[in-house]
Amino acid sequence: MKLKLLFSCLITAGIAVPALAQEPVDAAMVQKIREEGLSHSKVMETAFYLTDVSGPRLANSPGLKRAQNWAVNQLKTWGMANAKLEAWGKFGKGWEVQKNYAAITVPYYHAIIAIPKAWTPGTNGVIKGEVMLLKADSAAELEQYKGKLAGKIVIFDTKAPTERTWKADAARYTDEELAEMAKAAPAAPRRNAADPNAAQMATFRKLRAFRATLSQFLVDEKAGLVLSQARGTDGTVFTTNGASYADTAKAVAPELETSSEDYQRILRLLKGGQPVQLEADIKTQFITDDLQGYDVVAEIPGTDKKLKDQVVMIGGHLDSWHAATGATDNAAGSAVMLEAMRILKAINFKPKRTIRIALWSSEEQGLFGSRGYVANHFGDPKTMELKPEQAKLSAYYNLDNGTGKIRGVYLQGDSAAAPIFKAWLEPFKDLGATTLTISNTGGTDHLSFDAVGIPGFQFIQDAIDYGTRTHHSNQDTYDRLVEDDLKQAATIVASFVYHTSQRAEMIPRKALPKPQPAR
Amino acid sequence: MKLKLLFSCLITAGIAVPALAQEPVDAAMVQKIREEGLSHSKVMETAFYLTDVSGPRLANSPGLKRAQNWAVNQLKTWGMANAKLEAWGKFGKGWEVQKNYAAITVPYYHAIIAIPKAWTPGTNGVIKGEVMLLKADSAAELEQYKGKLAGKIVIFDTKAPTERTWKADAARYTDEELAEMAKAAPAAPRRNAADPNAAQMATFRKLRAFRATLSQFLVDEKAGLVLSQARGTDGTVFTTNGASYADTAKAVAPELETSSEDYQRILRLLKGGQPVQLEADIKTQFITDDLQGYDVVAEIPGTDKKLKDQVVMIGGHLDSWHAATGATDNAAGSAVMLEAMRILKAINFKPKRTIRIALWSSEEQGLFGSRGYVANHFGDPKTMELKPEQAKLSAYYNLDNGTGKIRGVYLQGDSAAAPIFKAWLEPFKDLGATTLTISNTGGTDHLSFDAVGIPGFQFIQDAIDYGTRTHHSNQDTYDRLVEDDLKQAATIVASFVYHTSQRAEMIPRKALPKPQPAR
Structure with a gap:
C-alpha cells in the first residue's frame, strides 16, 4: 500500500439505504x-x-x-x-540487494542495522574510513565540502531523535471506531484547510530543491557512502527508495537507511568530538533486461x-x-x-x-500495474475515453x-x-x-478503477x-x-x-x- | 541487573511505622x-x-x-x-565481538540480525554453506548426525514462534500499583508452592544435561556455526552467554543468537523443503592477560x-x-x-x-563484583564471620x-x-x-550487603x-x-x-x- 494508511472522512452523517427489495443472499x-x-x-x-x-x-x-x-x-x-x-x-529497472554489511569499527566494533535505499548503487567492494558529519542547509553551505568527500562516509545532522513507544504497536478497531466510520459523510474534496498552505508548499519545494542539489553534489564529489536516518525504533527500519527506477535515472551515491539508534549513536559521537570509523560492503544489482x-x-x-x-x-x-x-x-x-x-x-x-x-x-511506485491495466482495458481517466470492457466490469x-x-x-x-x-x-x-x-x-489499486467509473472497493x-x-x-x-x-x-x-x-x-x-x- | 526484574511479595499488610520523634530533614x-x-x-x-x-x-x-x-x-x-x-x-576471561556478519544467500540474499553469544568463538573467517536442521531431543537421536556436521551451519527446531506485541512496551507505575506495593507484607521464604516441583526440576535437569551433551557433540563434530533463536521481536534481540568465562572453560561451537524473525524464516524454509544457504563471518576475541x-x-x-x-x-x-x-x-x-x-x-x-x-x-554473571568487595571488606555470608568494617557501614x-x-x-x-x-x-x-x-x-548488588547484615537498599x-x-x-x-x-x-x-x-x-x-x- 502506498502513502497514507487511510484517507477517511469521519464526519457524522448517515448512509442512505433506500427501502428496496431485500438483496438476496445464498x-x-x-x-x-x-x-x-x-x-x-x-x-x-x-x-x-x-x-x-x-x-x-x-x-x-x-x-x-x-x-x-x-x-x-x-x-x-x-x-x-x-x-x-x-x-x-x-516500468523501469529492477534492483536487488546482493550484499549488505556495515559496522562501526572505531571507537569499538558494532555491526549496525541498516538497509540500502532502493535503486541505489553499492560501494564497489569494502569501504572503510572516518564518518564525516556534513552540515549544510543550502547550496552555499555545501561549498565548504568541495573536494573533501571523495570516498568518504557521510552523515547529516538531524533533529529527529529516536522515539520510544508508549502505546501498543498492534490494535484492532473498537466498536466505537467502527460506529464512527459508519456515520461518515461522503468524502469532501481533498484540498481543504488542513492542506499545506502556500508558505508550507514553498518551504517544501525549497527543501526538495536542496535535496536534489545535495544528491548531485554527493555524486559529483564521489562520496563513498551516505548514511540517512530511517524511521523506526527497536531494530525496526522503514525503507524508501533512494533513486528513480527509470532507465534514464540520474546517478546517486550509495546510501544506507540506518536504524535510528545506530544513526543517532554515530551522530552523538561525532557531535561529542569522538571520531567514528565505519566499514561497509554493499552490493546491489540493477536488472535491465526487461x-x-x-x-x-x-x-x-x-x-x-x-x-x-x-x-x-x-x-x-x-x-x-x-x-x-x-x-x-x-x-x-x-x-x-x-x-x-x-x-x-x-x-x-x-x-x-x-x-x-x-x-x-x-x-x-504509483499504482502503476493497476493503472496500466485499467488504461489497456477500460479507459483513460484523464480524457474519460472509455473502452467497451469498461461497461462489462461489475x-x-x-x-x-x-x-x-x-x-x-x-x-x-x-x-x-x-x-x-x-x-x-x-x-x-x-x-x-x-x-x-x-x-x-x-493509497491503493481500487483507485485506478474508481478513476474510470468502475465500482472499485477496498x-x-x-x-x-x-x-x-x-x-x-x-x-x-x-x-x-x-x-x-x-x-x-x-x-x-x-x-x-x-x-x-x-x-x-x-x-x-x-x-x-x-x-x-x-x- | 541479573535474572528477575522484581521479586516482590504483594500481600496486603501494613508497614508498622513506630511513633518516634520525627526524623529530621534539612x-x-x-x-x-x-x-x-x-x-x-x-x-x-x-x-x-x-x-x-x-x-x-x-x-x-x-x-x-x-x-x-x-x-x-x-x-x-x-x-x-x-x-x-x-x-x-x-573473574575470568574478557571477550568482545570484532566482526559480526551473517546473511541468507539462498533462496535469495538477506542479511540477518544476529549476535554472537557471549564467550563463544568466531568462525575463523568466512563460512558458507547449507543450513542443516538438527532434530534431536536425546543423546541417542544425536547419533544420526555423527560425521555429518563438520563445518556445517546448524539450526534446531523450536516451538517458539515470533510473538506480536499487543501491549505497550513502556509504562510507569500507576498510583494503584504503588499503593499495592506499600501494603506488602515482609517477604515470605522464597521456596513456596509456586516454585518448581520435583517433576519440573527433574525435567529441567534432564534438559540441562542434554544441552551439555549437545554442546559437546557440536564441538566434537566440529560444527561450523550454530544458530539459536533469540528472545525478542521487531529487530530486538535479547542476548545471553554461550559459554563460561572461566579460564578453564570447555570449548564450544561458534553460536549466533538470531532474531526470532530471521530464525523462524530459515526454519520455515527448511521445514517446507526449501534449501537455505548462509554466509557468515564472526570474529570474537578473548582477553586473558588479566x-x-x-x-x-x-x-x-x-x-x-x-x-x-x-x-x-x-x-x-x-x-x-x-x-x-x-x-x-x-x-x-x-x-x-x-x-x-x-x-x-x-x-x-x-x-x-x-x-x-x-x-x-x-x-x-552473579553479583561477583559486589560479593567480592563485601567478602574483602565486610564478611563471609556463608559463615557469617564478620570484619570490623561491617560495623561501620551505615x-x-x-x-x-x-x-x-x-x-x-x-x-x-x-x-x-x-x-x-x-x-x-x-x-x-x-x-x-x-x-x-x-x-x-x-537480582542485584544490594543483596551482597544484605547477606552480611548491612542495610542494603534498591x-x-x-x-x-x-x-x-x-x-x-x-x-x-x-x-x-x-x-x-x-x-x-x-x-x-x-x-x-x-x-x-x-x-x-x-x-x-x-x-x-x-x-x-x-x-
Missing part, C-alpha cells in the same frame, strides 16, 4: 464457502511461497518475478483459466450465455519493498485473493459472470491494508452499493465484518501493527501474518465475489468522473 | 541538592561516556575497562578522594572526628551485556550514582561520615532497575528504616517518589520498557535513557546520602542473617 453457498475457507484453508501456505520462498518483491526485481511465476503456476494448478503474466507497460511491468491475471470463466462476458475482478498488489518479504504489504492481500479464487474453484463453483484475479506490480474488490481481518467495506462514495453489501455482510457478523462507510480510502481491515511496525519496514515478514484473519478475509471475499458474479444486475455505479482538465 | 540542603541535580545536571554527559563512548561493557571486556578508567578519571576530576580500581578477586575483576571506588571523606570512620555507600554495576551499550542495564544506575557524588561535591558538602561510591563489575544504596525515575524504596524487610526514609522522601513527593515497601527485590523505579525492550537486548542504547528521570534519581540519591551521612545514628539494622549450613 445461505447454502455461504456455508460452503465458509467451510472451505475456514476449515480447509491454504492461505498460509500461499503466503509462505509469496514471502519466505520468493523473498523481497520490489517492482521488477527477481523476487517479484519468482512470486509472479509461482502465482501463475499455482493458479493453473488450481484449475484457473487464462493464468498468465500480462504486460501493463514500461523494463516492462507485468500483472498476474487468471480467471474462472463465466458460464451464463448472457452474462459470461461480464466480469467481476479481485486483486491486490504483489510487489513490496525490499527490506523484508512484504508480508502485510501486500503478500497478505495477494494470498487472500488467491485463496478466494481457490475456495470458489474448490467448491466447484461455475459462475454466471467471469471471475478474474489480478495481482498488480509497481503499486508502491466491480473490482481490492485488499491491501495488512494482515487484519475484514471489518467491512469502504463504499468509496457509491451509496447505491450500500444495501447490497449490507445484505452480503450479514452472514459474517459473527466474524466481525459489519461496517459500511461511505468514505473513500486511498475492504476495511483491522490495522494490527501495520502503521507502527510492518508497513514498508524490515519487519514485514511472515511472522506478522495472523492466520485466522487471513482465513476470514478470504472467506468473505469469496462470498462477495460469488454474489457479484450471480447477481441479476451489475453493481450500481456512481456518476462518471469528469475528464481532467489539461494542465 | 530543607535548605535538599533545596541546594535539587537545584544542582535538576538544573545543572551532568548525568546525560556521564551516560554518554559510559555508553556511546565506552561501548559494550561485558565483564572484563575492553569496553568495561574504558568505562572504568573514564569513571576513575572523572571522579578524580570532580575532586573525589581515593578514586581507583579495586580488584575484588578472580583474569582479575575490578570495581571502581571513590570517596568523599568524612570530616567528623567521631563519625568519619563510618561510611555510607552507593553503587550500581557498570558491566553490561555485549549486544548494545547497556544504557538502562546499568549505565543508568552508574551515571545516577556518579551524578549523586558530583552533586554533593558541587555544592561543596563536607560530610560527617565518609561517602563512598562503588561501580561493580561481573554483576551479570547503609548501601543501589540503583539497577533501568532508566525509570525513583518512586520509593524497597525496605528489604528493614522495617526500622521505614520512618527514616518516609521523612527523607517527603521533599520529593512532587517528583513522584513516595512509596515504601517492606518487600525485597532481588530504589523502586518506573520500569519504562526495561523488561520488554532493553534489559540485556541489542536495543539497550543511550536512546532509551529518559533525561528527566535520571536527574530526578540522582537528586533523590544525593539527598538520601546526605541525610545518611549526617544522621546522629547509623541506619538501624535487621537481625543478623544466620550462617548458611555447609552443603
Whole structure:
C-alpha cells in the first residue's frame, strides 16, 4: 500500500439505504464457502511461497518475478483459466540487494542495522574510513565540502531523535471506531484547510530543491557512502527508495537507511568530538533486461450465455519493498485473493459472470500495474475515453491494508452499493465484518478503477501493527501474518465475489468522473 | 541487573511505622541538592561516556575497562578522594565481538540480525554453506548426525514462534500499583508452592544435561556455526552467554543468537523443503592477560572526628551485556550514582561520615563484583564471620532497575528504616517518589550487603520498557535513557546520602542473617 494508511472522512452523517427489495443472499453457498475457507484453508501456505520462498518483491526485481511465476503456476494448478503474466507497460529497472554489511569499527566494533535505499548503487567492494558529519542547509553551505568527500562516509545532522513507544504497536478497531466510520459523510474534496498552505508548499519545494542539489553534489564529489536516518525504533527500519527506477535515472551515491539508534549513536559521537570509523560492503544489482511491468491475471470463466462476458475482478498488489518479504504489504492481500479464487474453484463453483484475479506490480511506485491495466482495458481517466470492457466490469474488490481481518467495506462514495453489501455482510457478523462507510480510502489499486467509473472497493481491515511496525519496514515478514484473519478475509471475499458474479444486475455505479482538465 | 526484574511479595499488610520523634530533614540542603541535580545536571554527559563512548561493557571486556578508567578519571576530576580500581578477586576471561556478519544467500540474499553469544568463538573467517536442521531431543537421536556436521551451519527446531506485541512496551507505575506495593507484607521464604516441583526440576535437569551433551557433540563434530533463536521481536534481540568465562572453560561451537524473525524464516524454509544457504563471518576475541575483576571506588571523606570512620555507600554495576551499550542495564544506575557524588561535591558538602561510591563489575554473571568487595571488606555470608568494617557501614544504596525515575524504596524487610526514609522522601513527593515497601527485590548488588547484615537498599523505579525492550537486548542504547528521570534519581540519591551521612545514628539494622549450613 502506498502513502497514507487511510484517507477517511469521519464526519457524522448517515448512509442512505433506500427501502428496496431485500438483496438476496445464498445461505447454502455461504456455508460452503465458509467451510472451505475456514476449515480447509491454504492461505498460509500461499503466503509462505509469496514471502519466505520468493523473498523481497520490489517492482521488477527477481523476487517479484519468482512470486509472479509461482502465482501463475499455482493458479493453473488450481484449475484457473487464462493464468498468465500480462504486460501493463514500461516500468523501469529492477534492483536487488546482493550484499549488505556495515559496522562501526572505531571507537569499538558494532555491526549496525541498516538497509540500502532502493535503486541505489553499492560501494564497489569494502569501504572503510572516518564518518564525516556534513552540515549544510543550502547550496552555499555545501561549498565548504568541495573536494573533501571523495570516498568518504557521510552523515547529516538531524533533529529527529529516536522515539520510544508508549502505546501498543498492534490494535484492532473498537466498536466505537467502527460506529464512527459508519456515520461518515461522503468524502469532501481533498484540498481543504488542513492542506499545506502556500508558505508550507514553498518551504517544501525549497527543501526538495536542496535535496536534489545535495544528491548531485554527493555524486559529483564521489562520496563513498551516505548514511540517512530511517524511521523506526527497536531494530525496526522503514525503507524508501533512494533513486528513480527509470532507465534514464540520474546517478546517486550509495546510501544506507540506518536504524535510528545506530544513526543517532554515530551522530552523538561525532557531535561529542569522538571520531567514528565505519566499514561497509554493499552490493546491489540493477536488472535491465526487461523494463516492462507485468500483472498476474487468471480467471474462472463465466458460464451464463448472457452474462459470461461480464466480469467481476479481485486483486491486490504483489510487489513490496525490499527490506523484508512484504508480508502485510501486500503478500497478505495477494494470498487472500488467491485463496478466494481457490475456495470458489474448490467448491466447484461455475459462475454466471467471469471471475478474474489480478495481482498488480509497481503499486508502491504509483499504482502503476493497476493503472496500466485499467488504461489497456477500460479507459483513460484523464480524457474519460472509455473502452467497451469498461461497461462489462461489475466491480473490482481490492485488499491491501495488512494482515487484519475484514471489518467491512469502504463504499468509496457509491451509496447505491450500500444495501447490497449490507445484505452480503450479514452472514459474517459473527466474524466481525459489519461496517459500511461511505468514505473513500486511498493509497491503493481500487483507485485506478474508481478513476474510470468502475465500482472499485477496498475492504476495511483491522490495522494490527501495520502503521507502527510492518508497513514498508524490515519487519514485514511472515511472522506478522495472523492466520485466522487471513482465513476470514478470504472467506468473505469469496462470498462477495460469488454474489457479484450471480447477481441479476451489475453493481450500481456512481456518476462518471469528469475528464481532467489539461494542465 | 541479573535474572528477575522484581521479586516482590504483594500481600496486603501494613508497614508498622513506630511513633518516634520525627526524623529530621534539612530543607535548605535538599533545596541546594535539587537545584544542582535538576538544573545543572551532568548525568546525560556521564551516560554518554559510559555508553556511546565506552561501548559494550561485558565483564572484563575492553569496553568495561574504558568505562572504568573514564569513571576513575572523572571522579578524580570532580575532586573525589581515593578514586581507583579495586580488584575484588578472580573473574575470568574478557571477550568482545570484532566482526559480526551473517546473511541468507539462498533462496535469495538477506542479511540477518544476529549476535554472537557471549564467550563463544568466531568462525575463523568466512563460512558458507547449507543450513542443516538438527532434530534431536536425546543423546541417542544425536547419533544420526555423527560425521555429518563438520563445518556445517546448524539450526534446531523450536516451538517458539515470533510473538506480536499487543501491549505497550513502556509504562510507569500507576498510583494503584504503588499503593499495592506499600501494603506488602515482609517477604515470605522464597521456596513456596509456586516454585518448581520435583517433576519440573527433574525435567529441567534432564534438559540441562542434554544441552551439555549437545554442546559437546557440536564441538566434537566440529560444527561450523550454530544458530539459536533469540528472545525478542521487531529487530530486538535479547542476548545471553554461550559459554563460561572461566579460564578453564570447555570449548564450544561458534553460536549466533538470531532474531526470532530471521530464525523462524530459515526454519520455515527448511521445514517446507526449501534449501537455505548462509554466509557468515564472526570474529570474537578473548582477553586473558588479566583474569582479575575490578570495581571502581571513590570517596568523599568524612570530616567528623567521631563519625568519619563510618561510611555510607552507593553503587550500581557498570558491566553490561555485549549486544548494545547497556544504557538502562546499568549505565543508568552508574551515571545516577556518579551524578549523586558530583552533586554533593558541587555544592561543596563536607560530610560527617565518609561517602563512598562503588561501580561493580561481573554483576551479570552473579553479583561477583559486589560479593567480592563485601567478602574483602565486610564478611563471609556463608559463615557469617564478620570484619570490623561491617560495623561501620551505615547503609548501601543501589540503583539497577533501568532508566525509570525513583518512586520509593524497597525496605528489604528493614522495617526500622521505614520512618527514616518516609521523612527523607517527603521533599520529593512532587517528583513522584513516595512509596515504601517492606518487600525485597532481588537480582542485584544490594543483596551482597544484605547477606552480611548491612542495610542494603534498591530504589523502586518506573520500569519504562526495561523488561520488554532493553534489559540485556541489542536495543539497550543511550536512546532509551529518559533525561528527566535520571536527574530526578540522582537528586533523590544525593539527598538520601546526605541525610545518611549526617544522621546522629547509623541506619538501624535487621537481625543478623544466620550462617548458611555447609552443603
